[in-house]
Amino acid sequence: MAKQNLRQAIDFLYSRGLATSDSYTRHVLHCVRANDFVQAKRLQSHMQLHLFQPKDSFIHNQLLHLYAKCGKLSYAQDLFDNMTHRDVYSWNALLSAYAKLGLVEDLCTVFDQMPSCDSVSYNTLIACFATNGHSGKALKILVRMQEDGFQPTQYSYVNALQACSKLLDLKLGKQIHGRVVISGCGDNTFVWNAITGVYAKCGDIHRARWFFDRMTHKNVVSWNLMISGYVKLGYHDECIRLFNKMKLLGLKPDQVTASIVINAYFQCGHVDDARRMFSEIPRKDEICWTTMIVGCAQNGREEDALMLFGDMLRGDVRPDSYTISSVVSSCAKLASLCHGQVVHGKAIVMGVDHSMLVSSALVDMYCKCGVTLDAWSIFWTMPIRNVITWNSMIHGYAQNGQPHEALALYETMLQENIKPDSISFVGVLSACISADMVAKGQEYFNSISEHGMTPTLDHYACMVTLIGRSSSVDKAVDLIKCMPHEPDYLIWSTLLSICAKKGDIKNAELAAGHLFKLDPRNAGPYIMLSNLYAACGRWEKVGDVRSLMNRNNAKKFAAYSLVEVESEVHKFVSEDRTHPAVEKIYDELNRLISILQRIGYNPDTNIVLHNVEQEEKFKSISYHSEKLALAFALIRKPNGIAPIRIIKNIRVCDDCHVFMKFASFHIGRTIILRDSNKFHHFSGGKCSCKDHW
Numbered sequence: 248m249a250k251q252n253l254r255q256a257i258d259f260l261y262s263r264g265l266a267t268s269d270s271y272t273r274h275v276l277h278c279v280r281a282n283d284f285v286q287a288k289r290l291q292s293h294m295q296l297h298l299f300q301p302k303d304s305f306i307h308n309q310l311l312h313l314y315a316k317c318g319k320l321s322y323a324q325d326l327f328d329n330m331t332h333r334d335v336y337s338w339n340a341l342l343s344a345y346a347k348l349g350l351v352e353d354l355c356t357v358f359d360q361m362p363s364c365d366s367v368s369y370n371t372l373i374a375c376f377a378t379n380g381h382s383g384k385a386l387k388i389l390v391r392m393q394e395d396g397f398q399p400t401q402y403s404y405v406n407a408l409q410a411c412s413k414l415l416d417l418k419l420g421k422q423i424h425g426r427v428v429i430s431g432c433g434d435n436t437f438v439w440n441a442i443t444g445v446y447a448k449c450g451d452i453h454r455a456r457w458f459f460d461r462m463t464h465k466n467v468v469s470w471n472l473m474i475s476g477y478v479k480l481g482y483h484d485e486c487i488r489l490f491n492k493m494k495l496l497g498l499k500p501d502q503v504t505a506s507i508v509i510n511a512y513f514q515c516g517h518v519d520d521a522r523r524m525f526s527e528i529p530r531k532d533e534i535c536w537t538t539m540i541v542g543c544a545q546n547g548r549e550e551d552a553l554m555l556f557g558d559m560l561r562g563d564v565r566p567d568s569y570t571i572s573s574v575v576s577s578c579a580k581l582a583s584l585c586h587g588q589v590v591h592g593k594a595i596v597m598g599v600d601h602s603m604l605v606s607s608a609l610v611d612m613y614c615k616c617g618v619t620l621d622a623w624s625i626f627w628t629m630p631i632r633n634v635i636t637w638n639s640m641i642h643g644y645a646q647n648g649q650p651h652e653a654l655a656l657y658e659t660m661l662q663e664n665i666k667p668d669s670i671s672f673v674g675v676l677s678a679c680i681s682a683d684m685v686a687k688g689q690e691y692f693n694s695i696s697e698h699g700m701t702p703t704l705d706h707y708a709c710m711v712t713l714i715g716r717s718s719s720v721d722k723a724v725d726l727i728k729c730m731p732h733e734p735d736y737l738i739w740s741t742l743l744s745i746c747a748k749k750g751d752i753k754n755a756e757l758a759a760g761h762l763f764k765l766d767p768r769n770a771g772p773y774i775m776l777s778n779l780y781a782a783c784g785r786w787e788k789v790g791d792v793r794s795l796m797n798r799n800n801a802k803k804f805a806a807y808s809l810v811e812v813e814s815e816v817h818k819f820v821s822e823d824r825t826h827p828a829v830e831k832i833y834d835e836l837n838r839l840i841s842i843l844q845r846i847g848y849n850p851d852t853n854i855v856l857h858n859v860e861q862e863e864k865f866k867s868i869s870y871h872s873e874k875l876a877l878a879f880a881l882i883r884k885p886n887g888i889a890p891i892r893i894i895k896n897i898r899v900c901d902d903c904h905v906f907m908k909f910a911s912f913h914i915g916r917t918i919i920l921r922d923s924n925k926f927h928h929f930s931g932g933k934c935s936c937k938d939h940w
Contacts, residue, residue: 250281257286257293265297268306275309284317291326304332311340320344339367346375366397373406382410386419401432408441417449436464440472447476467501475507478514486511502528506538513542531562537570540577549577550816553586560593568599572608579612582894582921585814587612601629607636614643617892617919617926619652634668641674645681647926648935653678654687669703676709680716681925683939688713704732708741715745716939720754736765740772744898747775755779763795770796770803808872809894812883819875822866826875828882833870836878839910840869848909851902868902873920877910890917897923908932 256274260266266274271294278287287310293299294306301307307330314323323344330337338361345354354375361368369392376385389407392399399407404427411420424442432438439462446455459465459473470493477486490508493500500508505528512521525531525539536559543552556574559566566574571594578587591609594600600609606629613622626632626640637660644653657675660667667675672695679688692710695702707730715723723742727734739761746755755776762772773796780788807820819826826832840850850868873895880891899907899922911918912932920927928935 250283250286253277253281253283253286257289260290260293265299266293268299268301271299271301272306275306279309279313282313282317284313284319284322287313288322295329300331302332304330304334304337307332308334308336308340311337311344315340315344315347318344318347320348320350335361335363335365335368338362339365339371342368342371346371349375349379351375351379351381364395364397366392366400366403369395369397370400370402370406373403373410377406377410377413382413385410389423399426399430401435401438404430404432405437405441408438408445412441412445412448415449417445417451420445420449436462436466436469440466440468443469444472444476447472448479450480452476452480452482467498467504470498470500471503471507474504474511478507478511481514483511483514487515502530502532502535506534509535509538510542513538513546516546518543518546518548531564533564533567533570536562536564537566537573540570541573544573544577544580549580552577553581553583556590565597566593568602568604571597571599572602572604575605575608575612579608579615581809581811581816582616582892583811583816584613584616584618584892585811587616603629603631603633603636607633607639610636610643611639614639614647615921617647617890617921617928619643619647619649632665634665634671637665638668638670638674641671642677645674645678648681648928648937650678650682650684654682667698669700669705672700672702673705673709676706676713680709680713681936681939683717683937685713685717701731704730704735704737707732708737711738711741712745715742716748720745720749720751724754724757734761736762739765743772743775747779750779750782752779752783763799767799768801770801773801774803806872806895806897808876808896810876810880811892812880817876817879819872819879821872822870823872823875826879828879831882832875832878835882836870836874839878839881839913840906842913843906843909846909846913848906851905868900871900871903873899873903874906877907877918881914888916890919893918893920895920895922899927904934904938908934 253274256277260270260274271290274290275287278284278290291310307326310326311323314320314326323341327333327337327341338357342354342357345357354372358364358368358372369388372388373385373392376382376388386407389399389403392403404423407423408420408427411417411423424445427438427442439458443455443458443462446452446458455473455476459469462469470489474486474489474493477483477489487508490500490504490511493504505524509521509524512518512524521539521542525535528535536555540552540555540559543549543555552574556566556570559570571590574590575587575594578584578590587609591600591612594602594605594609599605606625609625610622613619613625622640622643626636629636637656641653641656641660644650644656653674657667657671657678660671672691675691676688679685679691688710692702692706695706707726710726711723714726720742723745727738727742730738739758743755743758743762746752746758759772759776762769773792777789777792777796780786780792805820807818809816809818811817817826823829840848844850850865873893876893877891880887880893884891899920904927907918907920907927907929909932911929918927918929920929925936
């Protein structure tokens with residue numbers, strides 16, 4: 248019976264008065280089939296109005312079952328309390344009402360009051376415990392069930408196996424598996440799925456596959472268990488192969504399968520395959536959208552992640568805090584303040600802005616966009632902060648040229664009894680580098696062990712930078728030799744950068760030699776050492792390094808800069824001629840260079856380490872990507888007052904650094920340039936890094 252017809256039938260009852268027992272029974276069954284608790288409640292009220300008392304519990308039990316199924320606990324409890332005839336079915340229906348809402352303690356109270364139980368009673372308890380974070384209790388109820396003389400059913404075993412999966416207790420899972428075999432329940436698909444699931448989730452993927460391959464009646468859940476098991480253990484290629492086999496058998500994947508496989512594609516770096524599969528899903532749920540957005544964000548496709556987020560909202564799919572935090576992180580990587588502020592607004596509207604996940608991402612985003620004041624506002628108003636949030640704010644201050652604020656915040660963190668972790672000390676040591684505080688940095692470095700940790704290679708890299716830059720390179724080398732760890736790529740590249748800055752060829756050769764062995768195809772160390780030789784006029788050595796670079800087939804990645812103007816992110820490379828506004832950009836940049844030269848800017852052609860004419864050297868340094876990005880921003884917003892934000896994917900060169908200082912003085916605007924090392928806030932002819940980067 249349709250819901251409208253059912254409502255009319257109940258209306259008719261109200262117009263006639265007391266009905267017969269058969270009529271009430273028929274109407275109750277119609278309500279149950281239609282899953283219509285509203286009309287069921289009206290029917291109950293009609294019976295109470297006319298003082299109708301059924302001869303047995305059937306009618307009331309059906310109503311109880313419907314209320315429990317719909318989560319209407321108050322309706323169920325009220326009806327149960329007024330029932331004159333109760334049986335075990337009545338009690339089980341009330342149990343299921345509490346179980347539906349996950350009210351574990353109340354469920355136990357009702358169970359203990361039951362005059363008699365059956366296997367359904369025990370199964371309800373086991374299922375509720377297993378699905379509400381009480382897996383250990385679920386297994387104890389299974390034991391009690393058998394002690395009380397009840398034989399576990401297939402539902403008992405399925406929920407018990409799921410409890411073992413959540414506990415990652417394979418030993419206990421195998422024991423229950425043995426009981427299943429003895430009981431003869433093992434021919435059921437749901438039981439087979441639970442057995443396969445416990446092996447897959449507990450890490451025995453090969454045994455799980457053995458059971459999976461021998462299942463005679465697989466359903467979509469069976470395939471999902473195996474596919475997700477492969478993904479969880481990092482067997483992404485096997486996951487994709489199994490998915491393709493599923494399609495060949497003509498099985499249609501559901502959204503759970505699709506999300507798992509999309510994630511596997513992303514883990515393998517197959518972004519286009521993930522996009523293709525995503526496009527084939529007719530109706531995408533929140534999980535599918537989130538998987539796609541997070542995958543793009545984690546695979547360097549931040550702009551795609553932002554576009555997908557917009558599509559998700561237009562499709563009336565509500566994002567959760569995990570989705571929002573991933574989109575905010577994409578904005579942070581792009582340093583797209585405008586988009587970040589829009590997403591922040593969405594988070595406020597949706598009421599998730601105070602979520603720990605979202606708040607931490609917002610703090611990180613504002614810091615990476617160079618707006619530490621807004622980051623601090625969010626940080627300070629968070630009701631609960633964890634060490635990740637504190638770290639984000641400390642790092643934000645350190646990277647944005649506010650080292651004293653970073654160190655003060657770290658001390659506040661300790662006062663609030665927040666235990667620092669390894670990342671906390673990277674931020675603190677970075678602040679000491681920015682402030683040129685060698686003694687204080689050494690003090691913090693020594694305190695790492697006091698907090699129960701051993702200094703990591705990241706901490707040693709910070710100390711190499713601090714000592715090498717402020718004291719002597721030889722002392723930094725001595726520190727490396729005394730390290731308890733084997734120096735890695737980070738350590739030697741840090742030393743090479745310091746040597747290049749100080750012109751220390753001897754130690755540069757030491758560092759470069761190790762880097763050539765650790766990653767012979769990375770062009771960075773070859774170029775850095777070659778440039779150092781060229782700066783000293785040792786052209787023969789330059790040729791040797793370039794020849795070695797070619798023999799090792801080392802690849803140089805392209806340097807680029809990003810700038811956001813009017814909510815659009817524009818990308819430039821050195822001497823770029825591909826932008827639609829190329830002529831205007833070069834005219835503006837040449838005009839700006841000419842003005843800056845008149846007020847004291849002198850292009851440093853010495854950093855062009857090629858044996859070419861002076862005019863060629865001038866052209867080579869004049870059109871670096873960050874300068875083109877600045878010129879474009881000035882064309883589009885000539886009278887703007889907001890800071891100009893630029894991202895450079897490698898370290899900014901000396902000449903561009905000087906250029907930006909002069910430019911900030913001339914245009915009267917702040918320029919925030921984020922390079923691979925730190926943030927540079929150029930304002931009034933000065934930089935926040937104090938020329939240390």
